[in-house]
Amino acid sequence: MxxxxxxxxxxxxxxxxxxxAAALRRARREMLSTLVRYGLLAIVGxxxxxxxxxxxxxxxxxxxxxxxxxxxxxxxxxxxxxxKGWQTSTPYTFGRFFWNSFLIIxxxxxxxxxxxxxxxxxxxxxxxxxKKVLFTSVIAILLLPNVVTRIPQYLLFRxxxxxxxxxxxxxxxxxxxxxxxVFMLVQFLRSLPADMEEAxxxxxxxxxxxxxxxxxxxxxxxxxxxCLFQFMWTMNDFLGPLIYVSSVDKYPVSLALKLxxxxxxxxxxxxxxxxSVLTILPALIVFFAAQRYFxxxxxxxxxxx
Amino acid sequence: MKGQRLxxxxxxxxxxxxxxVFTAVPFLASLYLSFTSYDLMNSxxxxxxxxxxxxxxxxxxFIRSLxxxxxxxxxTVPLKLTFALFIAAILNYKLxxxxxxxxxxxxxxxxxxxxxxxVLWRYLFASEGLVNMALxxxxxxxxxxxxxxxxxxxTITLLRCWQFGSAMVIFLAALQSIDRSLYEAAEIDGxxxxxxxxxxxxxxxxxxxxxxxxxxxxxxxxxxxxPYIITQGGPLxxxxxLPLYIYEEAFKKFNxxxxxxxxxxxxxxxxxxxxxxxxxxxKWVYYAGDKRS
Numbered sequence: 001m002x003x004x005x006x007x008x009x010x011x012x013x014x015x016x017x018x019x020x021a022a023a024l025r026r027a028r029r030e031m032l033s034t035l036v037r038y039g040l041l042a043i044v045g046x047x048x049x050x051x052x053x054x055x056x057x058x059x060x061x062x063x064x065x066x067x068x069x070x071x072x073x074x075x076x077x078x079x080x081x082x083x084k085g086w087q088t089s090t091p092y093t094f095g096r097f098f099w100n101s102f103l104i105i106x107x108x109x110x111x112x113x114x115x116x117x118x119x120x121x122x123x124x125x126x127x128x129x130x131k132k133v134l135f136t137s138v139i140a141i142l143l144l145p146n147v148v149t150r151i152p153q154y155l156l157f158r159x160x161x162x163x164x165x166x167x168x169x170x171x172x173x174x175x176x177x178x179x180x181x182v183f184m185l186v187q188f189l190r191s192l193p194a195d196m197e198e199a200x201x202x203x204x205x206x207x208x209x210x211x212x213x214x215x216x217x218x219x220x221x222x223x224x225x226x227c228l229f230q231f232m233w234t235m236n237d238f239l240g241p242l243i244y245v246s247s248v249d250k251y252p253v254s255l256a257l258k259l260x261x262x263x264x265x266x267x268x269x270x271x272x273x274x275x276s277v278l279t280i281l282p283a284l285i286v287f288f289a290a291q292r293y294f295x296x297x298x299x300x301x302x303x304x305x
Numbered sequence: 306m307k308g309q310r311l312x313x314x315x316x317x318x319x320x321x322x323x324x325x326v327f328t329a330v331p332f333l334a335s336l337y338l339s340f341t342s343y344d345l346m347n348s349x350x351x352x353x354x355x356x357x358x359x360x361x362x363x364x365x366x367f368i369r370s371l372x373x374x375x376x377x378x379x380x381t382v383p384l385k386l387t388f389a390l391f392i393a394a395i396l397n398y399k400l401x402x403x404x405x406x407x408x409x410x411x412x413x414x415x416x417x418x419x420x421x422x423x424v425l426w427r428y429l430f431a432s433e434g435l436v437n438m439a440l441x442x443x444x445x446x447x448x449x450x451x452x453x454x455x456x457x458x459x460t461i462t463l464l465r466c467w468q469f470g471s472a473m474v475i476f477l478a479a480l481q482s483i484d485r486s487l488y489e490a491a492e493i494d495g496x497x498x499x500x501x502x503x504x505x506x507x508x509x510x511x512x513x514x515x516x517x518x519x520x521x522x523x524x525x526x527x528x529x530x531x532p533y534i535i536t537q538g539g540p541l542x543x544x545x546x547l548p549l550y551i552y553e554e555a556f557k558k559f560n561x562x563x564x565x566x567x568x569x570x571x572x573x574x575x576x577x578x579x580x581x582x583x584x585x586x587x588k589w590v591y592y593a594g595d596k597r598s
Contacts, residue, residue, distance in 0.1 A: 037395050044392060045409045048467065052412065054435055055425050067433040070442075119320040126313025134317065134324075141328055143519065143579060145527050147548055148572040151338060151555050151565050152331035175323025182320065207312055236419040238530050243556055254420045258534065261424060273428070276421035287415045291408050294415070298471050299478035 059274040066269045081270030082278075088256065089263040090248050094275060097256035104166050104241075104252055105234045111174025112181060112230045113223055119176045120185030120219075121211050125194065138186075141179035154243060168244040169237075173230070181226045184297065188222035189215070225297030228290055235283050253279045338565035345559045356566035366542065366550065367567065373458065374547045374571075378525045381462045386517055389469040390510070393476035394502065407477065414470030422464070423534035427451075430460045430535075451536060454543035461531040461544060472517045479513040480506070511590040519582055526575050547571045 057072035059081050065074060086094045122128070123135055157168040176182055196218070200210045216223070238254040245251060251259065257272075257279055264271055287294060314321075339356055341349035360367045392410060396403055416422045429435045430450035437447040450456050483506065491501045529548040532538055538545035547567060555564035 034398070034400070037398055037400060040395055041392075041400075041406050045406060048413060049409055051425060051429055051435065051467075052416075055428075058428070066428075067431070070435050070438040115319040115323075118316045122313045122316035122320075126309065126316065128310045128313035128317070131313070134321070137324055137328075141324070143523060144328065144332070145523055145572055145575050147527055147551060148335055148568050149328055149331035150551075151561055151568065152334035153327060154555070155334075155561070156326075156331065172323060172327045174319070175327065176320040177323045177327055207316075211316075232415060232417070236417050238418065238420050238533075239552075257420045257424065261534075269428070272424060276424045279421040280416050280419055283415055283419070284412070287412070288408075291411070295407065295411065295474055298474045 055273060056277055059270060059277045061270060063267055063269050066273070078270075081272075081274030084268070085260065085271035085275040085278075088260060090256075090259070092249060094253070094256065094278065096249070097251050097253045098278075100250055101235060101252040101254075104169050105231055107166075107170050108173045108234055109227050109230045111170060112176075112178060113227055115174055115176035116178070116181040116185055116226060117211075117216065117219065117223065119182045120189050121215060123182070123186045124189035125197065125215075135186075138179045138182050141177075142183060150243070157244065163244060164246045164250065166245070166250070169234075169240050178230070181230070185219065185222055185226065189219060192218050221293065221296065224290070225293040228286060228293055229297060231286060232283050235279075335565045335568060338562050339569045340566075341562040343560075343562040345561060349562060352562065356563050357570075359563075360566060360570065366545070369542050370545050370547050370550045371570075373543060373545060374526065375574075377458055377462065377528065377544075377546060378522060380458075381465050381525050381528075382518065382521045384462065385466045385469050385521060386472055386514070388466055389472035389517070390476050390514070392469065393473045393480055394506070396473075396477055397480040407474065410473060411470035414468045417468060418530040420530065420534055423530055426460065426464050426531075426535050452540060454541045457536050457540060457544050461528065461535060464531050464535070465525065465528070472521060475513055475517060476510065479510055483509050508591045512592060515582065515586050515590045519579060522578060522582075523575055526571060 053072055054070070057074060058066050060077045060079065061074040062076060062078055062080070065076070088094055088097075119138075123131070123138075153168070153172075157163055160167075162168050162171075196214050197210050200214050201207075205213070236254065237252075238258070241252050241255050242258075245255065248259070257275055260275055261272055338349060340351060340353060342352045342355070343349035396406060396410075400406070413422075430437075432447060432449065432452075434450075436450070441447060448456060450460050487505050487509075488501060491505055496504070527548050528546055529552065532544040532546050532549055533552075536544040538549050548571075551564050551567045551571070554560045554567060
């Protein structure tokens with residue numbers, strides 16, 4: 001602010017006083033602005049988060065109490081919802097469904113990480129025929145609504161005999177089918193200098209060694225974001241299992257929760273709320289443990305490039 | 306360098322196989338299927354444009370569903386983005402707990418399309434649920450959220466607006482990358498907060514607004530979990546979005562040909578709107594340091 005050219009020499013004597021007054025005004029305005037901002041944020045934050053807080057409280061309430069008050073604390077806390085909900089109306093407990101979710105998630109995340117890293121490495125560090133067309137296809141898949149490919153995919157998996165298994169959920173991701181991740185990793189890798197890789201090459205490392213020992217460690221933060229997002233999305237995925245998984249013993253938690261809504265008697269609310277809490281718990285824990293990666297991943301995805 | 310060139314393609318092999326097998330071929334196959342009648346028992350029978358004719362002339366469920374879908378998208382996307390931008394603009398300040406707030410606002414997005422959240426929504430908007438209790442506390446009568454066709458769709462819109470976090474994080478990152486000196490210059494020129502926002506901040510944000518707009522639109526057109534769990538498409542099909550209709554035609558009634566035709570109509574609508582957005586972006590999206598001639 002000091003080097004602003006003053007074009008009115010006549011006003012020179014007043015400048016100091018004027019500046020002080022302006023500074024005072026600005027300070028007051030800024031304090032007011034800060035207060036208003038905190039106030040608004042606190043209100044919005046409360047409105048946003050209260051439903052979740054209420055959900056946790058209500059899951060410990062008795063069925064009679066759930067719709068009688070808006071409070072968080074249960075009058076007579078009970079774990080009945082958890083105990084009965086965990087048993088489910090099927091021959092299996094909810095533990096089985098968590099295990100199934102885990103069985104879907106783990107191979108899917110590993111496959112995604114490997115295939116998307118390979119694709120990003122190719123796009124960011126190599127020149128090859130049709131590169132432009134192929135990279136355009138990443139953007140195209142990103143924008144392509146899944147709804148248009150879903151029916152033929154189903155028919156394909158049916159012909160392969162993969163229905164009612166986890167293969168339809170694993171294989172497309174293991175072939176870098178989630179274009180968002182490819183795009184994110186390409187953006188990230190392009191922003192990193194290739195010096196280290198050059199040095200490794202000069203030292204006689206081949207491209208695979210360079211990928212594993214140089215590129216992957218540099219890519220680690222972005223790769224963690226990819227794994228976390230894939231974990232989260234798969235945990236929440238409902239339509240995929242709904243279409244492909246039909247036996248109850250293979251249900252992931254999302255389907256099991258829907259099943260418990262359909263089969264629980266109309267007034268057993270706390271069971272459903274309790275199981276809802278359990279289903280969102282893994283995602284919440286992972287998010288709070290690693291929130292930095294989520295925020296960075298989302299911000300990076302939106303960067304223009 | 307010939308080997309080097311093939312090496313690149315080598316690393317891309319999984320992606321290329323996936324692209325062909327799970328995207329390109331299914332994409333064309335669904336176009337073909339949309340011109341057939343196919344019930345999974347007999348092989349697809351070519352029926353020309355019969356599916357499309359039926360959709361637009363005799364299928365009142367489709368017309369209803371199409372209208373509801375368009376209403377839903379045009380309601381949800383602007384509301385969500387405006388809200389996300391508003392919160393991001395408030396957060397973009399020297400606030401002490403900015404990270405805490407950012408995290409808190411992002412939590413609903415993390416839970417995203419989770420069934421548990423759709424379940425929670427059913428409870429919140431139930432006739433004696435939390436929302437009506439809160440409305441009652443400030444003197445409004447209870448609202449019939451799920452029984453009244455005009456309200457039911459709005460509960461799903463509210464659910465998705467509640468998940469404004471990822472759009473907000475993108476806006477916030479863009480806001481934080483705006484050069485401070487522009488604001489200082491504006492202040493010296495005597496521009497107020499509002500003018501500064503509309504004449505400096507907003508133009509510089511247009512690239513991310515554009516990005517968010519496209520992503521949210523494509524997503525909103527495919528909304529499934531919300532209406533499937535919360536309202537089951539009702540009442541009176543007022544929340545029967547096209548993805549629900551496609552799902553029921555394809556995977557409940559096994560009318561694969563007819564369902565593909567609906568999917569293609571949905572796809573064409575999304576594509577046309579995306580192209581309009583891209584085309585119009587030349588007029589309203591501002592890229593700093595633009596190298597296009």
